[in-house]
Amino acid sequence: MEAVFSFLEQHLELTYIVILSIFLGVEVISRVPSVLHTPLMSGANAIHGVVIIGAIIVMGQASDENYLALILGFLAVILGTINVVGGFVVTDRMLEMFKSKKTK
């Protein structure tokens, strides 16, 4: 238990961010028409692709002889990028269709 508290104290700023982000996420989403559930889910899916940043850091810090880290990190970069790029493109394709109807 003590370890948990000391960890939180050391990461106090981050803990604030976590708590505020939770409320923010709830607030931002609460009033969304059901039409947009799918694109919104897909958009959120793309946003959690930020893990890619972690993958880049892992990759960039791996030493040259550590093949396990290099290979896994490389894989992580690929997977993360697919998540980000694919996620945003799919979302855009879904929303494109709403748009075409609007201009008409």
Next chain:
Amino acid sequence: MLSLIYLIGSVTFIVGLKMLSNPATARKGNAIAAGGMALAILGTIFLYRHNGQGLHNYGWIITGLVVGGVIGLISARRVKMTAMPEMVSLFNGMGGACAALISVVEFEHMAGTLADIPDVRGQLGIIFAGMIIGAVSFAGSVIAWGKLNGRIRDISFQGQHILNLSVLAVIVLLTIFVTVTLPSATVALFASVLVLSLIYGVFFVLPIGGADMPVVISLLNSFTGVAAACGGFLYNNPVMLTGGILVGSAGTILTILMCKAMNRSLKNVLIGAFGGAKAGGVAKEQGAYKEISLSDTAVVMAYAHKVMIVPGYGLAVAQAQHACHELETLLEGRGVEVRYAIHPVAGRMPGHMNVLLAEADVPYDKLLEMEQANGQFNTTDVVLILGANDVVNPAAKSDPSSPIYGMPILEVENARSVIVNKRSMKPGYAGIENDLFFQPKTSMLFGDAKQVLQQLVAEIVNSL
């Protein structure tokens, strides 16, 4: 400089998500979030410093980005509108796997020297959390993907929930054990937790019915968000944290909203797997249904005052949205009032039908939401149901033993007549019979939605 970029990234995620929840701004919101993401990625690559040292292995990083980018771009561009839900699930799984891999590598860095690291328990806990959640999300998403495209069937057996809970309990206990006692066999324990997490992800999704997959995907989506946030803690990285937690909480709310649209609780979706207890309603005598010919359908529709079209998954599978729009314009040209009644969970994802019909340029104001549509059925002459089933099943209102009991439905039986286009008499995704098809008002028009619609159009043009 980099922290400034991360700040901008975080703000674009918030603004993007906010804009995504409004139809008018959604597309822009997506673009803004994507821009912020690109900025954050580029910033990390070129400006990241840890203890004064920059990153290396640029070759690997760039290659990875290019390979992943190309795969992501191509698969996202090529995927059919009907297969969108699977695609989203798969992308989500990739994100989960990415988070899990990061944890694995970071663990490998630490493994030999656990005792020498300050604050080791906190870090280890975060690494475990990221790995577990990421792995569950990855395995679950792959199963959800397989279920949506029909590769994997629903599998449930006696005591499955007990087994699932035990696996989860073992995962949690092992994690606590390792982080608290820092045993010498950490590597083996870490590996077993990883394997157990993957197994749990599989078992978690396997028994859940295909119709509930959107809810599951949305839930797994928020899991991946939390896994990404774990990475944020690990690297003291605010943008990963904001993005991850934002998706985690927004995804959870979205999941609950989706459940509400089906009038079910999340618990009910996760535990009350469809098809498990199907005692009532199966052996019931259904009587005969009547068929209607194409030409009769054409006549009935062409001379109606008001036609309501109820699209469902069948429309999506047959890619019949353009043919549908053609029929609608043709009928409108003859003075028939045509509207679409959209059930919030018609198709495989909420909003699926709206997206599909929007693709065919169906005007927005012709799409009625469920409440609106239900108020208009009693003034409707003909309801044309295109490949929808469970969302018009009156058992949801009348039969407490039905697995979909309590789900709000489109009350099409209030209309003067109902024409149901289906490929066969097979039950819908929830696997239950539909009394509607056997009511005297209802006639069946069998065939592929696209072909039937095209033939209807031809029939009206040529003979009427």
